[in-house]
Amino acid sequence: MHTSRVFTRWLIRAVHSFKQARNYSEGLVYAKYGTPEDVLELQEVQIPSVGRDDVKVKVIAAPVNPSDVNVIQGTYPLSPRLPAFGGNEVVGMVTEVGSTITSLKLGDHVIAAQPGIGTWRDTIVCHYDKWLRVPSQLPIQLAATLMVNPATAYRMMSDFVQLEEGDTIIQNGANSGVGQAVIQLAASRNINTINIIRDRPNIDEIKHYLDDLGATVVITEEENSKRDIRSIYECYKSAKLGLNTVGGDSATNLMRQLQQQAVMVTYGGMSRKPVMLPTGSLIFKEIKFVGYWNAKWIERNKNSGPYHQMYDDLIRLGVEGKLKPPKCTEHLLQNYKTALSQAMTSFAGSKQLFVLN
Ligand SMILES: NC(=O)c1ccc[n+]([C@@H]2O[C@H](COP(=O)([O-])OP(=O)(O)OC[C@H]3O[C@@H](n4cnc5c(N)ncnc54)[C@H](OP(=O)(O)O)[C@@H]3O)[C@@H](O)[C@H]2O)c1
Helix, strand or coil: CCCHHHHHHHHHHHHHHHHHHHEEEEEECCCCCCHHEEEEEEEEEEEECCCCEEEEEEEEEEEEEEEHHHHHHCCCCCCCCCCCEEECCCCEEEEEECCCCCCCCCCEEECCCCCCCCEEEEEEEEHHEEEEEECCCCHHHHCCCCCCCHHHHHHHCCCCCCCCCCCCCEEEECCCCCHHHHHHCCCCCCCEEEEEEEECCHHHHHHHHHHHHCCCEEEEEHCCCCHHHHHHHCCCCCCEEEECCCCCCHHHHHHEEEEEEEEEEECCCCHHHHCCHHHHHCCHHHHHHHEHHHHHHCCCHHHHHHHHHHHHHHHHHHHHCCCCCCCCECCHHHHHHHHHHHHCCCCCCCCEECCCC
């Protein structure tokens, strides 16, 4: 790491320790909805005292997801009461527990058990039920990004069709955090993935990267729009499951590749274009077209058997090295304007991650 960056980090930690001693923490707060770089402010906030059912967590890392940006823009269906801290995912370390808490202890690594905590800050005090313990061997970048994207991939691969070895999934936005998790979860179960990405100058680099994660085939949107595309992957079964995070023509072309009675799950709308479905696919191929929202699934299923089974499976794969985080670009909280503007850039190539401790 560059010497000046090391010094900056050291300085920030020193200031952080000084503030903690005064019982203050720093975080990114917004008091109105709007463009994140305009409405977010780095503020000093008094740390609340730890109640009997509370846990105090020193934040280690917290990512910037597309939905975090949409929440701050006021365009997401979840709108926190303002002022609020930005961010939903986090990994941190327990530094204090309330008098009733036996399930967590000092030094434990934890991730947010649900969205809505407000994670872009150095210290969080909240009810113990909002935390999920993870092993300290789980890589930090993966722990910080586990709650939303890998969980979304896992659920979409579990809840809509029965996938067996040798089956095929087709997905667009395949280089997204969710897409990368789909590739790896599928590879761990010997399920094929046909992965569609947007063309770009460094397309071969991305293709190799996804190949290394376990992708079966990686093709561009342009290639997938051609009618004879099946020749590229005709040795694999037609797709039983389609995953759409783009919309527009990309979704229409993806749907054409599905087999009889397949399911297409829409979980994002990155192109901001509506989904147009070929009528014939719905009628004659009996395709089912559904949506998935992870926040709602967690709200309905938190602490259920399937919830714990899912995180146990994801954590095990992470510890075994079979599930890796997306490439991350690390930022200090102070550099939030750069982090947010990169998070909103097309072809960013990495997930923006605040690293605090
Ligand atoms: N429904 C749910 O519960 C749920 C859960 C998790 C995520 N999501 C959604 O899934 C999507 C991906 O999230 P993530 O965190 O995995 O994303 P990410 O890692 O930040 O990656 C963003 C992805 O979106 C693509 N993209 C950006 N602008 C685009 C455009 N105009 N047209 C087509 N693709 C575009 C990027 O492709 P390029 O590299 O080509 O720019 C990249 O693949 C987001 O819409 C997010 O809100 C939904």
